[in-house]
Amino acid sequence: MTIQNKRTLASILFVLISFVCMHAQSGNEPPVPLPPGPPPPGAPIDGGVLFLACAALIYGAKKMIKK
Template structure:
């Protein structure tokens, strides 16, 4: 077998192996349990909104 034939054979082999690897599909993982009802989005959401409002008012008053 010449070097050229070996390269062609190796290329075909790699393509076929990659096709076999792609063809093996995997099932998606099962979904997780649903969150408990009434769970808040974030505990610090209200505190952050108040801080942002306070900071904005302070900047506006300082600028005037």
């Protein structure tokens, strides 16, 4: 397959994909609103973050004292 054939094929595919994308977005009807569901469960961020912050402060203080 020559370079000219590859360019022609790539151009045709680009035009076809562009047409399909444009056609898919041309709907006139508004989207149907989803019914509200239960709120997502929250991740507990309490002890782990506090422990990590304390460990970071201790590690930083230890490095500063060694300098």
